Amino acid sequence: MTSSLDTSFRLFPEQASTMARQVDHLFYYLLGVLIFFTLAIMIAVIYLAVRYRRRDDNEFPAEDVQNFKLGIIWTISPFFFMLVMFFWGASLYGQMMRPPENTIVINVVGKQWMWKIQHPEGVREINELHVPIGQPIKLMLASQDVIHSFFIPAFRIKHDVVPGSFAMEWFIASKPGTYHLFCSQYCGTEHAEMIGHVVAMEPGDYAAWLSGVPKDTPPAAAGAQLFVSWGCNACHGERAPTMAGLYMTKVPLDNGSSVIADDDYLRESIIEPSAKVVAGYPAIMPSYRGQLSEEQLMALVAFIKSQGASAAPSGVRTTPSTRPVNGQSPDYLPNFPPARQPVPAPSP
Amino acid sequence: MGMNPALNPIVSPITPAPPGSEGAVARHPNYLNVKHTVRSWLLTTDHKRIGILYLFSITLFFFIGGGAATLIRLNLLTPSGLIVDGADYNKLFTIHGVVMVWFFLIPSIPATMGNFVIPLMIGAKDLAFPKINLLSWYLFVFSGIFAFIMITLGGADTGWTFYTPYSTAFSNNYVTLTVCAVFINGFSSILTGLNFIVTVHKMRCPGMTWFRMPLFLWSLYATSVVMVLATPILAITLLLVGIEHIFGVGIFDPKLGGDPILFQHMFWFYSHPAVYIMVLPGMGVVSELVTCFSRKRIFGYEFIAFSSVAIALVGFLVWAHHMFVAGISVYSASVFSLLSFIVAIPSSVKVFDWTATMYKGSVKLDTPMLCALGFIGLFTLGGLTGVMLATLGMDVHMHDTYFVIAHFHYIMVGGTVMAYFGGLHYWWPKATGRMYSEVWGRVTVCIIFLGFNLTFFPQFILGYLGMPRRYHSYPPEFQVYNVLSTAGASILAVGYLLPFAYLPWSLRWGKPAGNNPWRATGLEWQTASPPPEHNFEVTPVVTEEAYAYHLRKAQNGASIAVTSAGVAPVTVVIGPTPEN
Numbered sequence: 001m002t003s004s005l006d007t008s009f010r011l012f013p014e015q016a017s018t019m020a021r022q023v024d025h026l027f028y029y030l031l032g033v034l035i036f037f038t039l040a041i042m043i044a045v046i047y048l049a050v051r052y053r054r055r056d057d058n059e060f061p062a063e064d065v066q067n068f069k070l071g072i073i074w075t076i077s078p079f080f081f082m083l084v085m086f087f088w089g090a091s092l093y094g095q096m097m098r099p100p101e102n103t104i105v106i107n108v109v110g111k112q113w114m115w116k117i118q119h120p121e122g123v124r125e126i127n128e129l130h131v132p133i134g135q136p137i138k139l140m141l142a143s144q145d146v147i148h149s150f151f152i153p154a155f156r157i158k159h160d161v162v163p164g165s166f167a168m169e170w171f172i173a174s175k176p177g178t179y180h181l182f183c184s185q186y187c188g189t190e191h192a193e194m195i196g197h198v199v200a201m202e203p204g205d206y207a208a209w210l211s212g213v214p215k216d217t218p219p220a221a222a223g224a225q226l227f228v229s230w231g232c233n234a235c236h237g238e239r240a241p242t243m244a245g246l247y248m249t250k251v252p253l254d255n256g257s258s259v260i261a262d263d264d265y266l267r268e269s270i271i272e273p274s275a276k277v278v279a280g281y282p283a284i285m286p287s288y289r290g291q292l293s294e295e296q297l298m299a300l301v302a303f304i305k306s307q308g309a310s311a312a313p314s315g316v317r318t319t320p321s322t323r324p325v326n327g328q329s330p331d332y333l334p335n336f337p338p339a340r341q342p343v344p345a346p347s348p
Numbered sequence: 349m350g351m352n353p354a355l356n357p358i359v360s361p362i363t364p365a366p367p368g369s370e371g372a373v374a375r376h377p378n379y380l381n382v383k384h385t386v387r388s389w390l391l392t393t394d395h396k397r398i399g400i401l402y403l404f405s406i407t408l409f410f411f412i413g414g415g416a417a418t419l420i421r422l423n424l425l426t427p428s429g430l431i432v433d434g435a436d437y438n439k440l441f442t443i444h445g446v447v448m449v450w451f452f453l454i455p456s457i458p459a460t461m462g463n464f465v466i467p468l469m470i471g472a473k474d475l476a477f478p479k480i481n482l483l484s485w486y487l488f489v490f491s492g493i494f495a496f497i498m499i500t501l502g503g504a505d506t507g508w509t510f511y512t513p514y515s516t517a518f519s520n521n522y523v524t525l526t527v528c529a530v531f532i533n534g535f536s537s538i539l540t541g542l543n544f545i546v547t548v549h550k551m552r553c554p555g556m557t558w559f560r561m562p563l564f565l566w567s568l569y570a571t572s573v574v575m576v577l578a579t580p581i582l583a584i585t586l587l588l589v590g591i592e593h594i595f596g597v598g599i600f601d602p603k604l605g606g607d608p609i610l611f612q613h614m615f616w617f618y619s620h621p622a623v624y625i626m627v628l629p630g631m632g633v634v635s636e637l638v639t640c641f642s643r644k645r646i647f648g649y650e651f652i653a654f655s656s657v658a659i660a661l662v663g664f665l666v667w668a669h670h671m672f673v674a675g676i677s678v679y680s681a682s683v684f685s686l687l688s689f690i691v692a693i694p695s696s697v698k699v700f701d702w703t704a705t706m707y708k709g710s711v712k713l714d715t716p717m718l719c720a721l722g723f724i725g726l727f728t729l730g731g732l733t734g735v736m737l738a739t740l741g742m743d744v745h746m747h748d749t750y751f752v753i754a755h756f757h758y759i760m761v762g763g764t765v766m767a768y769f770g771g772l773h774y775w776w777p778k779a780t781g782r783m784y785s786e787v788w789g790r791v792t793v794c795i796i797f798l799g800f801n802l803t804f805f806p807q808f809i810l811g812y813l814g815m816p817r818r819y820h821s822y823p824p825e826f827q828v829y830n831v832l833s834t835a836g837a838s839i840l841a842v843g844y845l846l847p848f849a850y851l852p853w854s855l856r857w858g859k860p861a862g863n864n865p866w867r868a869t870g871l872e873w874q875t876a877s878p879p880p881e882h883n884f885e886v887t888p889v890v891t892e893e894a895y896a897y898h899l900r901k902a903q904n905g906a907s908i909a910v911t912s913a914g915v916a917p918v919t920v921v922i923g924p925t926p927e928n
Binding site: 005007008009010011012013022023026027030033034037038041042044045048049052053054055059060061062063064065066067068070071074075078079082083085086088089090091092093094095096097098112145146147149151153154156157158159160162163164165167180182183184185186187188189190191192193195289290 | 434435437438505507509511513514517518519602603605607608609642643644645647648651672673674675678681682685686689690692693696697699700701703704706707708709710711712713721724725728729732733735736738739740741742743744745747748749809812813814816817818819820821822823824825828896897898900901
């Protein structure tokens with residue numbers, strides 16, 4: 001650990017990511033609007049209550065004050081403050097939900113009641129996450145039991161980790177230090193114990209830390225082993241689509257639509273292969289629901305991703321099929337060649 | 349038509365009871381003294397008695413829920429948790445949530461005050477379906493027994509939100525019993541809503557047009573629509589949770605091929621509108637209180653009436669703002685964020701209009717008015733922090749932290765409970781015929797206001813610092829705010845206990861109230877206190893809009909009453925129905 005947790009009394013949380021600063025600016029605007037309206041209402045209430053206090057118990061004011069125009073004005077005017085909030089908030093949210101290109105992907109699996117973390121180099125941590133500052137980090141999140149939520153207050157980010165799907169959050173740490181990591185979605189008896197630390201380090205310190213800790217098999221390599229040990233390579237590449245250059249490309253489906261081969265699609269195609277069948281291939285792949293752990297799924301995705309950019313895939317080598325399948329020409333086959341836009345398959 | 353002077357409501361509505369007439373209030377035949385047996389209470393179809401039955405039932409649950417809250421706050425005095433471990437703490441907040449939401453807040457104002465005053469306000473003898481009204485109460489009691497058994501057996505630990513797959517596949521305590529309790533409770537709500545809707549449509553007395561109705565009725569009408577349309581969704585959702593929990597049929601559990609997010613959509617499709625079930629009636633009460641204690645016609649009647657309807661309708665379209673970090677798409681999140689801002693507008697309109705009502709009025713800070721002004725302040729803060737939470741990039745950090753806890757307690761406790769106390773004090777003289785102690789009432793409201801803010805304001809700071817909700821222990825640097833919050837809670841508890849002394853005291857020793865102690869407009873004040881069994885001796889006729897305080901001046905100030913002969917006054921005719 002580079003520095004210990006700052007436990008001093010504070011009114012506002014520490015700003016330790018690039019996002020934290022931006023979120024706080026939005027917060028100050030919202031706080032300003034809140035203080036303005038709360039004070040305005042309170043002052044008006046107190047002033048009117050005093051100014052028009054009842055002086056005689058038989059007092060009945062004769063005037064009925066109504067003002068339609070004023071009613072319309074204060075029905076519409078708050079909306080302008082809110083439009084600013086809306087667009088500002090939505091643009092920040094859009095940034096939070098879309099990671100930049102050059103991220104380091106760290107796998108995080110939540111279970112009752114711990115966070116299991118693996119770096120791309122293979123280093124494993126539990127309830128502790130070491131990251132370099134200034135580098136976009138993407139956390140790939142999964143849960144193996146109930147819903148958890150990965151929350152780093154100093155970075156102003158959180159995302160629920162819903163079992164049965166991957167989730168993602170990303171950040172660029174901006175200040176070295178040790179910060180709280182909380183599970184913020186109620187997950188059972190020891191929910192409050194599902195906490196840990198995020199240690200943000202200077203890149204040099206991080207490299208030193210990384211080289212000084214024991215390493216497990218990196219996720220991509222573990223995925224390559226799984227790909228063979230589960231016999232995936234028996235079909236994929238020959239009777240089934242190849243993994244080479246697949247990641248994040250557009251895949252035509254047998255119902256005429258298409259899908260981007262992202263993390264969620266790959267996961268679904270392992271768990272529920274019949275949900276989205278690639279055009280030109282028979283729907284013969286069995287479901288692997290309940291047979292692969294979240295970590296194994298993440299490893300497989302990491303492996304497929306590692307096959308992505310390179311034209312000559314390493315790892316498990318497969319020969320792309322050139323045989324027509326189901327009477328379709330090889331041109332319809334996905335990712336072959338990857339650069340080409342697939343022609344829409346005829347609808348069934 | 350002959351008029352019994354003892355029952356003729358317009359003979360002496362504002363004449364103070366003559367000295368030495370203590371006890372006289374109870375002498376005229378009224379809904380309280382016509383029958384005395386337990387049976388006459390348990391089989392009553394009188395909306396007023398059913399309102400009182402609800403008052404007792406929900407008060408009991410308020411104390412069960414409050415007891416759980418007390419233990420929660422005590423536990424959070426120290427970072428490691430003072431009195432209970434995680435398992436027990438989780439049961440405490442589940443009990444607190446389930447009891448407070450379904451057994452106190454949802455029935456609070458509608459089932460007690462709504463039941464009591466709706467027929468009085470529209471000049472009817474009872475609700476449209478008096479027996480169904482009694483059935484509602486029995487369903488409530490029945491569901492309450494389930495809840496009580498659940499608590500005594502050891503409780504459940506799902507939280508009031510029953511999130512799957514935790515509730516269906518992982519929680520192994522009394523989930524089924526809790527779900528049953530809430531399921532049955534829902535039918536009580538649906539029947540009450542149905543009863544109110546039909547009553548408002550069909551039972552209004554001659555002259556009581558929609559735009560002459562007191563705004564409390566508009567808000568209860570909007571509430572009832574939400575109750576009738578949203579509660580069945582909850583029933584279905586909980587049924588599915590029960591089916592998955594008991595039989596293992598895959599609906600929400602991904603291991604069985606289900607979808608946990610589907611549960612959240614279904615749950616919030618009910619539970620967000622349910623927030624408006626809880627707060628709309630409170631807004632209605634505040635509209636009554638602000639006009640009465642300012643002696644001014646409400647500013648912008650139509651704006652307030654339609655804002656209730658708008659809240660009820662738009663309230664159905666904002667549910668996914670509870671799911672901004674659950675993995676919904678950026679586009680759907682944006683739509684729900686925008687709609688959530690829009691639903692805030694009718695609420696803000698109400699706040700502006702209530703405030704403006706005091707302008708050039710005659711403001712008296714009696715207990716109910718203090719509650720109403722407290723509501724305006726606390727609701728404003730609660731509403732504006734809600735707007736912060738509707739802001740997408742902001743919610744990501746604040747979601748599931750104490751900021752959210754503070755926000756909805758400002759609405760639910762600072763708003764609804766404050767309005768509930770305001771309404772209780774306002775209609776207390778009508779229901780009992782006696783005045784409570786004004787001094788104690790005002791002291792109590794001030795204690796509640798201070799205690800409330802001390803309890804919940806620090807939680808905003810805690811939340812922004814990042815303390816997650818539902819934690820039985822926490823990092824030590826959060827302790828200062830937790831201690832402040834617990835200190836506030838103990839003050840709040842005193843505030844909530846005080847009415848148990850002075851309100852019952854007033855039943856015996858309070859000053860007789862007379863028909864109209866506040867000199868309010870509104871039909872409920874034109875009949876005796878306590879009202880006779882069938883509310884009005886003769887069907888009233890309404891000839892003016894609600895809250896026509898400005899017309900009172902022309903009638904020589906206090907004189908709402910006209911001639912003792914009962915000749916039609918300018919304002920409210922209580923006499924033979926002209927036609928049909």
